[in-house]
Amino acid sequence: MSEQQFYHALKVDKDKCFGCVHCMNECPTDAIRIRDGVATIRKDWCIDCGECMKACPVDAIYVEQDDFDDIFNYKFRVAILPSVFIGQFSKQINVEEIIEVLHGLGFTHIIPAEATVDVINQAMLEAYDSEVEKPLITTFCPSIVRLIQIRFPGLVNNILPISPPIDSTATYYRKRLIDEGKNPDEIGIFYVTPCASKIATVKSPEGQDNSSVDGVINMDFLYNKVFHILNNRNKDIKDNDNYNLEFISPKALKWSLTEGESTNMKGRCLAIDEIHNVIKFLNKVENDEIINVDFLELRACDQSCAGGVLLSENRFLTVERMKKRAEHLEELQLVPNEISFDHQQFIKEKLTINSIKPRSMMGLDNDMATAIKKMERVRRIMCFLPGIDCGACGSPSCEGLARDIVLKDANLSNCVFMQRMMEKSKKLDPQHSIRIIEKTWGKDRLDKDCYKKGAKNEGI
Template sequence: MVESGFYHALKVDGDKCFGCTHCMNVCPTAAIRIRDGVATIRPDWCVDCGECMRACPVDAFYVEQDDFDKIFQYKCRVALVPAVLIGQFPEKVTEAEIFSVMRELGFTHVFQTEHTAGIISRSMVEAAREMEDKPVISSFCPAIVRLIQIKFPSLLDQVMRIKPPIDASAVYFRKRLEDEGIHPDDIGIFYITPCAAKIAAVKSPVGEEQSPIDGVINMQFIYNKIYKRIKSRHETSSISPGEMLPLLSPGSIKYSLTGGEASRMEGRCLAIDEIHNVIEFLEKLEHDEIEGVDFLELRACDQSCAGGVLVGGNRFLTTERLNKRAGRFEGVADIPGDIKAYTHFMSNNLDIGLLEPRSMMALDEDMGEAMRKMQQVRHLMCFLPGIDCAACGAPNCQSLAEDIVRREAQLSACVFIQRMMEKHSKLSGEHALKIIEKIWGKNRLDKDCKKKGAADEANIEE
């Protein structure tokens, strides 16, 4: 049974988009097409990795997120803060200052997401010992879990069904606050997210009926609000000592960075970041070209969460700052004392449900019909030029052939086929122009000296 449709945090602003194909060319799952001169996202293939958002030259992609004022719907307003938020700030800014300002912004409680990393790692080691199929694959990155669902469904059984810190910590802190006497309806837990994929994971969790998170807040947005207040304080020398939260161990601080999980697992472990690198490796794994690996830590972003699309700072500087921070806390317990008191509770609440395949490769639910359509695709590829120019509004010839078989496009969308059809009087020049306009929008071929790179680009009206 296939799960209901994914929620997607990434959206396209049609007023900004001019169909430049940058996004389509970098999308790792070929989920983007150009229609009427605007990028469109195929929802059943998108994994919210954010590559399109990075590549867009006009910021036409944006993230749909919760309004900050949503936190005030709750009496107990909890900010779940990942370590990479701390890594955004210059070293002179202390953790205590950051947490203090977050309270001033309206949060009643601030907790660190990686607080549960130690107990999660222990559970992962135990689970990996029992799993027969190797390598075992981490479930930390929601973009990667969705990628495997749609592109590598045969590997789903190897994905470890253990909650990542964002979910585990939300479950733990909610339980702790309830034990302190706070009514469940009064508790709102908000994750400060470095990426779009985690927004999607909260809105439509995979393997779970409902997320333990009540809302998500763009990390860049909250960083700007915090840093503005802190700089103002530094300028006036009115620096508050702030408050400290329980210290994280060095391993927990670095948990969301590349190698953060792999360094804690047993056997031969590999850490691979950036989604195209991950895809290349998983293709080798699927074809049995990889042997002797026990555990795979896979992250969609370069430098893992430090390179998230909603992280405003430089990913390499963020990584450096977190490594330095970890060095200052050598000797801190990997599993905090308060977590030990909830060991039994956490052990019973770390599992996630069954992960269902959502294969993008299947051309039809009926196997026989799918095979017939695959033959159609191969037949169409005999005629398509294989140039992969993307002028048809699809990323490559293979994608166009599949779109045609799905009845989402026509062979005449290919500009080279158009020329051949015109040569044999099977298509008029006027009809060919209409096809181009349907893909790229009307007047797209008109002279325009204000477009990017043209003579009058500097005179574009704001």
């Protein structure tokens, strides 16, 4: 069991959070609790999927990111640009304009994140032909890798130990610049991320000692800067939709969309997106209810990267635009920039990562015998809890509270229904009940407040 701590990009702004439990109810790994009136994230259980961020009604959950000005610490400033960034712009804006603005903002080199997809795809197909456990599961989505480590540790051996495009492209382009005579110390590679999990994987990569990426740029931040500049540009720029930052194939352009990988693999391949759909499916895989599947493309976001929490545009429009751009590339019959044979060999040498280790932090104890005893305690405690899953205790469910009690992070009296029963039998003083509620929800939480969200004076 790995002892390394996960890095997490998702943070809670305690000044904004008012403990509404929306995030706690949406978290797929039960990583969120309410304490002292605000949400807290259990680091060992969080997979940075961003569901909490999407659910928060007051934007109290945010993504911790690198400062954009960090790029200027380097002479050669490379942007690893996912195709979904381009897909957010309407067809009235051509790619050359976007690239021109990015250069104007400070990047000296720009390369599509999917530039190395063909090499990756070949390695995946070779793995398929080898004697490996199936279904093979792609490492493309870091949230899915962490989900499997935490909730489905028995499936870690199914994860393909092959670097996703973010790493292989960064590794390749750094090598390419060095081969061109650039000083390695002057090269800074920055990934423009559509989600929180890719920030986390750069800071604490799985299966690698360190990442080839020097920093991450929030896609929402960068998109809005580029959009603002383009929205105020001169309208007489030629409509020239040549993807000349580095030509990539239509396959690579669609790689980050749902079915982008599965349509390029052999055997019976399935693509599942959206984290809750993935969990339901993996439960069936783990219970042997689904068999004879060769490859699984699993993505945490609805519509895959087009639905990332750091995208500004509608995910369905983004998908449509990207598919149309891919069709346009096919019509033009443009030949993608070929990676040299030497560089292809270099990428292949660097593609393999170490085996992913289980990190079942949701377990009650690392010692199996102790964990079984603690689970028996959980089940005994559940005999007393009402099973209503109201969240009033600050845990996401009655079972969650029972686990918290066993882990000594809560007490039976945290349940408001148990409080009433204890008061009735004179085992709990009413004033102590109030103190318990205040410890979970903060002082004065139950006082009349006409200015809170949804009340008649909200916003006044």
